[in-house]
Amino acid sequence: MGYNTKGDKMKLSVIGLGYVGLIQAAGMAKLGYDVIGLDIDKKKVSDINKKLPPIYEKGLKELLDEIVPKKFTATTDMKKAIMESDVTFISVGTPSKKEGSMSMHQLEAVVKQIGVFLKKKKYHVFVVKSTVIPGTCENIVVKELEAKSKKKFGKDFSVVMNPEFLKEGDAIDDFFKPDRIILGSSDKKGLEKIKEVYAWFKCPIVESGFKEAEMIKYASNAFLATKISFINEIGNISKRMGIDANMVSKGIGFDKRINHYFLRSGIGFGGSCFPKDVNAIVYKATEIGYTPRLLRSVLDVNRDQPIRLLELLEQRGPVKGKKIGLLGLTFKAGTDDIRESPALQIVKELLMEEAELCLYDPEAMEKVKRFFPHLKYAKTGQELVNKSDVVLILTEWPQFRNLDYGDKQVIDGKNLFYDTTIKRPKNYEGVCW
Numbered sequence: 254m255g256y257n258t259k260g261d262k263m264k265l266s267v268i269g270l271g272y273v274g275l276i277q278a279a280g281m282a283k284l285g286y287d288v289i290g291l292d293i294d295k296k297k298v299s300d301i302n303k304k305l306p307p308i309y310e311k312g313l314k315e316l317l318d319e320i321v322p323k324k325f326t327a328t329t330d331m332k333k334a335i336m337e338s339d340v341t342f343i344s345v346g347t348p349s350k351k352e353g354s355m356s357m358h359q360l361e362a363v364v365k366q367i368g369v370f371l372k373k374k375k376y377h378v379f380v381v382k383s384t385v386i387p388g389t390c391e392n393i394v395v396k397e398l399e400a401k402s403k404k405k406f407g408k409d410f411s412v413v414m415n416p417e418f419l420k421e422g423d424a425i426d427d428f429f430k431p432d433r434i435i436l437g438s439s440d441k442k443g444l445e446k447i448k449e450v451y452a453w454f455k456c457p458i459v460e461s462g463f464k465e466a467e468m469i470k471y472a473s474n475a476f477l478a479t480k481i482s483f484i485n486e487i488g489n490i491s492k493r494m495g496i497d498a499n500m501v502s503k504g505i506g507f508d509k510r511i512n513h514y515f516l517r518s519g520i521g522f523g524g525s526c527f528p529k530d531v532n533a534i535v536y537k538a539t540e541i542g543y544t545p546r547l548l549r550s551v552l553d554v555n556r557d558q559p560i561r562l563l564e565l566l567e568q569r570g571p572v573k574g575k576k577i578g579l580l581g582l583t584f585k586a587g588t589d590d591i592r593e594s595p596a597l598q599i600v601k602e603l604l605m606e607e608a609e610l611c612l613y614d615p616e617a618m619e620k621v622k623r624f625f626p627h628l629k630y631a632k633t634g635q636e637l638v639n640k641s642d643v644v645l646i647l648t649e650w651p652q653f654r655n656l657d658y659g660d661k662q663v664i665d666g667k668n669l670f671y672d673t674t675i676k677r678p679k680n681y682e683g684v685c686w
């Protein structure tokens with residue numbers, strides 16, 4: 254990789270060092286930029302400065318070892334982050350509120366704080382990476398910054414919407430090899446500056462207005478979520494007809510218009526993005542007088558998908574008192590993220606049925622213990638299998654393929670044995686296959 258000649262002289266800051274911001278900050282530092290990362294979480298900041306990744310992501314430890322503190326340091330000091338940088342990426346969380354709409358409180362808090370320091374600056378570019386409902390950059394970010402700083406958008410500062418598309422588990426790879434970069438703004442100067450910062454990347458850059466860039470992120474996640482609920486619905490029908498849904502996926506995936514991605518049926522999507530983003534766009538559509546029937550169905554199918562696995566379990570006799578091992582607790586493999594994990598929904602349902610549960614995950618045990626401190630946890634996947642009457646596979650961690658399941662009953666909710674060349678356990682059944 255070579256350095257671009259203009260962009261790498263700019264100094265960058267990243268506000269919000271979560272799953273997105275930390276990768277953005279570390280990736281940009283690896284490309285040669287000087288990066289200051291800011292978070293309100295003091296422990297996270299201190300861990301990063303000690304080169305300790307606060308989240309599990311493949312390759313992150315090695316990356317921090319390489320760039321901290323030479324190219325990347327973390328702080329809780331907003332003044333330093335703004336005054337000592339030219340471009341600031343904002344990647345704070347935008348979680349769901351109870352009714353499904355998007356919570357803006359983290360973003361609003363940050364924008365208000367930034368505005369104070371913007372007063373003292375000649376020119377600064379702000380790049381919104383958080384997923385935000387169309388209209389947010391224009392009506393909240395730009396307006397609040399102007400109000401707090403008394404500076405003029407387009408002259409004294411720029412705002413660009415640059416949604417993030419990384420996948421947890423492959424986040425670093427996705428950072429360096431994005432499929433596309435979306436840059437949305439009504440301000441040409443800001444767009445040009447960010448194109449310099451991103452001059453590194455060889456992928457297509459799509460330039461648009463604010464709202465289009467904001468909507469591209471929702472449309473992208475809504476489409477992928479739809480694909481998952483689609484194949485789960487086909488899987489549910491297939492299972493009832495004695496059809497192997499995996500064969501169906503393979504067969505349709507060779508059509509280039511369909512492709513093989515996101516075509517593995519299972520217990521449904523989770524994580525911090527698909528559920529909250531589809532909910533948020535459904536909520537917004539309804540608010541503006543449109544009934545989003547397709548997207549509501551996507552959520553309905555997904556909500557019930559963990560229940561399909563529990564139905565299979567119940568077909569094997571009463572659950573009460575049965576020793577059930579839950580193998581994998583994160584919403585997908587390769588991350589310690591348990592937000593909206595279908596595995597945790599299954600834990601809650603089984604607790605109501607008074608089953609005897611034992612849990613194991615290679616990366617998320619500490620996080621899960623905070624929610625369920627009184628449950629039993631196995632030290633290894635094999636220990637969990639040995640202690641269980643029935644094993645439920647709830648995350649597709651590849652190492653679970655190598656366990657000795659003996660003649661234990663196994664119900665797979667994550668299509669761990671999709672590749673039919675890998676030997677399946679003797680007593681094995683899939684949620685849709």
Ligand code: NAD
Nearest residue numbers: 269270271272273292293294344345346347359383384417
């Ligand atoms: P996260 O919750 O992991 O990280 C948010 C970070 O912001 C936390 O470290 C938090 O301490 C910090 N923060 C909160 N308030 C702050 C404040 N006032 N000042 C400074 N820091 C503050 O969230 P995430 O998963 O990284 O997601 C961030 C955004 O990116 C969201 O809008 C999300 O929808 C979007 N996104 C996430 C992913 C993903 O895979 N996680 C992918 C694409 C887009």
